[in-house]
Amino acid sequence: MSISTPGGPERRPTVVSTGKKPAAGRPAAADKPAGGKAGAGKGTTSRPGAGGKGRKPIAPVKVSQGRSWGPIALFVAVGVLAAGIIGYGAYAAIQGSKPWEKRVDAIKGVVDYRKKDKDLVVGGKHEQGPIKYDILPPVAGPHNDAWQNCMGDVYDAPIANEHAVHSLEHGTVWITYRPDLPADQVAKLKDRVQGKEKMMLSPFDGLDKPISLQAWGYQLKVDNADDSRIDEFIKTLRVNASVEGPNAVCSQGITATGTAPRDLGGNQMPQQPTQ
Structure with a gap:
């Protein structure tokens, strides 16, 4: 309704809010949003194609599936292996730097006759004929x-102790075994000896263990050819145990088998190099 005032334009009445809520279900005319259904303007996101700028698409949230333990376990295993290799290398370097006399002491089961009987291991005692040995197989005397x-010779029958002991004096490792040792075990011993200077192999009757190794002043007895101490004994004492120096010869010696010594005389054997 318009209200006229004298001499002036019509004025629309001012709507004064009374604070009362409109009747239920009938919104006040002033509260209706312009040009659309109620609620059409709610929010700030416009519909696609409505001509307004909408919000940027929200990146999908990645859901964690937990740790991948396979690569972690592999990394740890590689690390442990590398540490083991480095540790063993350091240990081997330390062991290798020790004098061979110290290294042989670390081989379990080795009997050191150099400590037990110093007179026994004095070199250069040459005798003719059969010699009685208290230690069998003999290790010195x-x-x-x-x-x-002793150029990597493999003998298929027993040899004379008297000649074998002389070979020990030159730095040879002499491996002996019971004649009834299984063939596969003998083959493993042959592999360690054949073609290697200052090594020799022969059967030996009456051994109290299947296999016995001798170097000048040292002995090790084991039960089978797979024992790792065999390799340690060879590595440590071959050449090192010589009392005539590393240049003592092993060639041009007795090649015959049989337990009776052959008295060829010193003039028939090659001369040892001067130390």
């Missing part, structure tokens, strides 16, 4: 002028 050939 008097011996024949002629040595047993």
